[in-house]
Amino acid sequence: MADKQHLYLVDGSAYIFRAYHRLPPLTDPQGTPVGAVYGYTTMLWKLADDLDKADGPTHLAVILDKGSTSFRNEIYDQYKANRPPPPEDLVPQFPLIRDATRAFSLPCIEEDGLEADDLIASYARVATRRGWDVTIVSSDKDLMQLVGRCAEPDDGVPEGGCIDMLDTMKNQRIGPDEVVEKFGVPPELVGDVLALMGDSVDNVPGIFGIGPKTASKLVVEHGGLAAALDAAPEMKKSKLRDRLIEGREMAELSRVLVQLKEDCELPMPLEDFKLTTVPRDPLAAFLEKHGFTSLLRRLDGGNGSLSRPTNLHPAKPVNKGAEASQGGNRQPLPQMPEIDRSTYECVQTIERLERWIERAFAAGLVAIDTETSALDAMRADLAGISLALGPNDACYIPLAHGGSDMFAERPQQVARETALTMLRPLLESDAVLKVGQNVKYDLNVLARHDIAMAPVDDTMIVSFALDAGRSLDGIGGGHGMDELAQRHLGHTTLTFKDICGSGKKAIPFGEVPLDRATEYAAEDADVTWRLYANLKPRLATEGGSRIYQRVDRPLIPVVAQMERHGIKVDRGQLAKLSEEFAAETGRLEAEIHAIAGAAFTIGSPKQLGDVLFDKMGYKGGRKGKSGQYSTDQAILERLSAQGAEIADKVLEWRQLTKLKSTYTDALQAAIHPDTGRVHTSYSLVGAQTGRLSSTDPNLQNIPIRTEIGRQIREAFVAEDGNVLLAADYSQIELRLAAHMADVPELKQAFANGEDIHARTAAEMFGEVTRDTRASAKTINFAILYGISRWGLAARLKVEADEAQAMIDTYFQRFPGIQRYIMETLETVRERGYSETLFGRKTWFPRIGSKNQTERQGSERAAINAPIQGTSADIIKRAMARMMPALEAAGLGHVRMLLQVHDELVFELPATDVAAASPVIERVMAEAATPAVSLDVPLGIEIGTGASWGQAH
DNA sequence: CTCCTCACG
């Protein structure tokens, strides 16, 4: 089998669409967009580079779609009919794909009237019949029909070649097992599943109301599409049965559409696909032309890595000023050897561990990552720790691998408690900086083993301080390790999924064999070390030090501790509410169905819309792209005003089901079995403005606005003998707006402790009534959010003209506000980012967009960000100072539990409220000083009670 | 996996 042939068929068209959406928009020296082409080039490179490797290609061709119609359009004229035109900056890249392929001297196949899929299927068939292996480079689900297929016995080959797929973006081989995992059926039945579920992208109709899950279930149960359709009339009466009977024709049509044509004439014989060493010159010319200099260096044997090309520019620079600073994102990398996972050490003895600890002390800086059995730091068990002291100088220390399988031998490793005892002095040493990626997680895991790791630095938060908001269409703007490694190191990390699998097949990290575990874990530490070397110097040169060192970094251990504290919730109280909500919901459901005259799923906006507007004939508009009726609160309230009783009941039903599913049910499930409390996880990089966000569960959106929802807050309680204390900043964003926009009238009003909305009403309307105050309040908020006449008109339920008149009046009375808005936007357009009073940057790459909606959206966000962000900075500073201040007052036992943007929640003995309140108030009120001196006082409101509800 | 809706500041 030495001369085994292996054909790679690259689905080029599909690749560039994916590459376009996954990669940052880059342009070459001529100004042509080349982001997708760059991705495509590196992929071809990698494939061609694998020549001669085991399982690498011996033959390779690129297959492209040609034209927009195929024989399928003759069968079904709507085929691919609703596909939107490709994005503007992708179009010029199509021809470049052919150029790139030619540059590699690779064959490029396309044929009128045929789709790439059909050509691929045909070539694959011919090749397997000759006994060749075939790898289809694509992730297209239609092509998964071919996976696992081998030559037939009567093809006359002794050992038939087989087909698999390779998804280069996920670096994943797709064999029959993966297909079964995805579709629940083997490859030969994938076509049947696709025919049932349809495909909205290709506009294959399928059967309405049947998705992947149902489709797969039907095919498995009946053994195929035809059998499932035949069996429909005998099924018990159900929606599904009706759909199958009604949709029969559509399914049969869809089956034909998804069938790949395997007998196409082959435009070029297989032999011509023979892969040889790629001739240098045409490729060099291509790379040079498009400015792919790092690839060019690599081609000529230099040390250039396959990382981002250094002389490409981000597309559509906001303007000249912004371009320069965006370039800061792409400084030349410090010379580092490429990541080589074979250099990592698995530390299995006390002697080796001692050596690493010794070296870490000597280095003074160590990147660290903990591996655990789960994602939740409060529940996960520690499986191992990895350390890195430099590029390719990393190790993994397994601590709890193996052992769950009684028959497997537990691999050699240092006992967990022994290792942690040895590591503790290092992890707690002031003389050694520990660098992590999302180090709050590691902090909490280690805290549960009584290790208080300090001092720490965090590459994720450094990235946030530098690049918050810097994504384009969500590409490459995140701060996760995989994304940062890709962006800054040009390196694709092993993912957790690669190692542990996903879904039902997933195994805990502690069951991963040590060699694989070491590659993954040590790589994480290595990457963290490199990212730190890469990002940290930028803090100083790009003005991020202040916010990172003074605000965000000190917050890491503080928030970690809040998460560990958690908050007690009264399970019985929640269960009681759940029952009440369920009963009331059931009653409402019956009433709603009675009014509608039929049963339907009230929770389905689609069905509800059809009932209200088609069946019952109420008036209301269709909404935008989905073609669905909107049934949101505003619409239902309007219907209710017209006397539609059903609308009221639906609103009430929605409120109750929401409260039950999201709060009373979910919170009970979130109670930690050991602590009996609920531990949220705060994201320190969650909101681009600098706010925290809260997940699993979200404790920043517990109901308060309605009486019925408020009952849920009553279930958040203090332990016996304790009380909860809630401290709020009052109107902090308006106060900051008054300061930042320099509005004397508003500043004066705050200084005097006036009702700010009443004062606004007086200024604007001359008199203060309930109505004018309410309007003034709406307008005040509209200002903070970036105002538009239509938005204000919708909120106030007046005409746009009238809203505009109010805005004009507002600007006239408070000219500082208009000036602030103009100046903020000017600065953001010029520099590309906004800044808070404490120097936090938020980037707005879309501020110069030609798309009006997009641009105006960015403008509103840019007006709001400095205000919302400054408020976030202030409460973060208060949080960082809180415990030291309380400790100084002998109140170190007071526990800070929650942060809800402008509110902090504490738990303390009832007897300490009098002593603690003034300390808390002072720390919060003075949180801006001395860095910033505000012209307005920061007002704090404090309340206490046995529950969070009562503390308000 | 995306959309819709809705909970919070």
Add this chain to the structure above:
DNA sequence: GACGTACGTGAGGAGC
């Protein structure tokens, strides 16, 4: 003269 949008989040349910 439009966009039934407000700024910032996260979660659950439905659909396909």
